[in-house]
Each structure stands twice: as structure tokens, then as C-alpha cells.
Amino acid sequence: MSYTILIQPIGDVDRFILDSLGQELKRALGVFVEVSYTPIPIPEEAYDPRRDQYISEKVLNYLGLLTQAIPHDRILGIAEFDAYSPPLNFVFGQAEVSGRLAVVYLPRLRPEFYGQLPNKRLFRLRVLKEALHELGHTFGLDHCSNPSCVMTFSNSIMDTDRKEAAYCYKCAGRLRRKGIRVRYVLE
Numbered sequence: 019m020s021y022t023i024l025i026q027p028i029g030d031v032d033r034f035i036l037d038s039l040g041q042e043l044k045r046a047l048g049v050f051v052e053v054s055y056t057p058i059p060i061p062e063e064a065y066d067p068r069r070d071q072y073i074s075e076k077v078l079n080y081l082g083l084l085t086q087a088i089p090h091d092r093i094l095g096i097a098e099f100d101a102y103s104p105p106l107n108f109v110f111g112q113a114e115v116s117g118r119l120a121v122v123y124l125p126r127l128r129p130e131f132y133g134q135l136p137n138k139r140l141f142r143l144r145v146l147k148e149a150l151h152e153l154g155h156t157f158g159l160d161h162c163s164n165p166s167c168v169m170t171f172s173n174s175i176m177d178t179d180r181k182e183a184a185y186c187y188k189c190a191g192r193l194r195r196k197g198i199r200v201r202y203v204l205e
Contacts, residue, residue, distance in 0.1 A: 020050065020197070021047075021049045021092065021197070021198060022049065022051075022090045022091050022092070023051045023052070023091065024051075024052050024053075024054060024085070024088060024092070024093050024094065025039060025040055025043075025052070025053045025054065025096060026054045026058060026081065026085060026093055026094065026096070027054065027055075027095075027096050027097075028059075028060060028061075028095045028096065028097040028099075029058075029059070029060040029097060029098055029099065030057060030098060031057065031097070031098050033055060035124070035142070035145060036053045036096060037053060038142055039053075039096070039145055039146060039149055040053040042146045043094075043146075043149060043153075045201060046146070046150060046183070046200070046201055047153070047198055047199065047200060048198065048200070048201060049198065049199075058085075060072075060097070060099065061076060061077055061080035063076065064076035064080060064101075066102075070100070071099075071100045071102045072097075072100065072101040072102075073101065073102065073104075074101040074102060074103040074109050074112040074121065074123075075103060075112070077095070077097065077101060077112075077121055078113075078114065078119055078120075081093060081095045081119055081121060082118070082119050085119075091118065092119075092120065092153060092156050093118060093119050093120070094120050094122065094149060094153060095121035096122055096124065096145075097122070097124065098124050098125065099123065099125065100123060100125045100126065101121075101123045109123065110122065110126060110127060110172055110178065111123060111149075111151065111152040112152065113152040113153070113155035113156050114155070114156060115155050115156070115158065115160070116155075116156070116157070117156055118156060119156070120149075120152035120155065120156050121152070122145060122148045122152060124145065126175065127144040127145055127178070128141055132175060140179075143183060144175070144179070146183050147168055147178055147181060147182075148172075148178065150168045150183060150184075150185070150202075151168050151172070154169050154185065154189065157192075157198065158196070159185075159189050162186060162188070162189055164186040164188070164189075165180065166180075166181055166184075166186065167182070167204060168181055168182060168184055168185055169185060169189050182202075182204055184202035184204050185203055185204070186203070186204045190204075
């Protein structure tokens with residue numbers, strides 16, 4: 019089976035980020051990736067003013083409503099705002115397990131969020147890892163116990179930096195059985 023993924027910005031997202039992520043996902047998964055340059059509006063009803071964050075489940079539901087008619091197998095939302103999912107204080111992303119939708123939130127992936135100097139290479143790598151992780155969930159993968167696997171849960175940015183932008187053999191094998199030509203596999 020040949021899968022198609024649409025990268026859909028939610029609000030304004032730098033075109034360079036969208037393009038580089040699209041190229042990396044094509045390379046990593048061997049699937050067709052299309053990038054939308056028409057952002058969907060930020061769902062104001064998902065905003066929690068007490069926390070100055072968005073509620074991720076509401077963002078995911080909103081993404082689903084606005085993309086129902088889009089024929090792609092997977093929709094990956096990219097958002098330039100912070101989000102959380104109770105009981106967690108924040109999330110880097112969220113997905114429907116064995117579903118169609120996933121979203122990645124960019125602010126906490128930026129080195130500047132942690133008082134560090136901007137680093138485009140590190141930021142792009144973090145975005146790729148989180149996109150591969152969330153898309154892995156849409157293909158039915160759970161969190162992995164291999165600390166280097168991209169499917170390992172990230173409780174902090176250090177966890178994200180520690181893992182690789184690749185699936186372990188077990189997770190890659192499960193994806194390959196679904197027809198995904200995974201190219202980045204841990205040695």
C-alpha cells in the first residue's frame with residue numbers, strides 16, 4: 019500500500035520548516051508527502067487562558083473537522099503555539115493511535131525556548147523526530163522501550179535529543195508490514 023501524508027499548517031508556520039519536514043518525511047518513510055501552504059485558522063475555542071496554552075485534543079479534533087474531505091491517508095498538523103494534554107503540562111505533539119490525524123507543536127522544540135541560541139539544524143531534527151513519532155502512532159505504534167527509538171516517549175526536550183530520528187528494528191518491522199518503506203532504522 020502506498021500512503022499519502024499532508025503536512026497542514028495551523029496558523030502561520032515558516033514555509034522553510036514545512037518544506038524541509040516534507041523532504042525528510044519522504045526520505046524517511048518512502049511515502050508521498052504533500053505540503054499545504056494554506057494554513058487553517060488557529061482554533062480559538064481550544065485556547066486555555068488560565069494556562070496560556072491550547073488544549074491538544076481540541077486542536078486535533080478541529081484539524082479533523084477541517085480536513086475531513088481531504089483524501090490523504092494521514093494529516094500532520096504543524097502549529098506554532100504551545101499545547102498541553104491533561105494531565106501533562108505540555109506536549110510536543112499528539113496523534114490518534116491507529117488513526118489519521120497527528121499534530122506537532124513547534125515552540126518547545128526551539129532551542130530559544132530553553133534560553134539557548136537559535137540552532138536551525140537542531141530545531142529541524144527535533145521537528146523530524148516528533149513528526150516521525152506522532153506519525154508512528156497513527157500507524158498503530160505504541161511507545162517503545164528502546165531509548166534510542168523515535169517511538170520512545172519524550173517527557174522533556176532532553177529525551178527528544180537523546181533519541182534518534184529512526185525506528186528500532188521492532189518498530190520499523192511493524193511499519194514495513196503495513197507497507198511503509200522505512201529507511202531510517204537503528205543499527
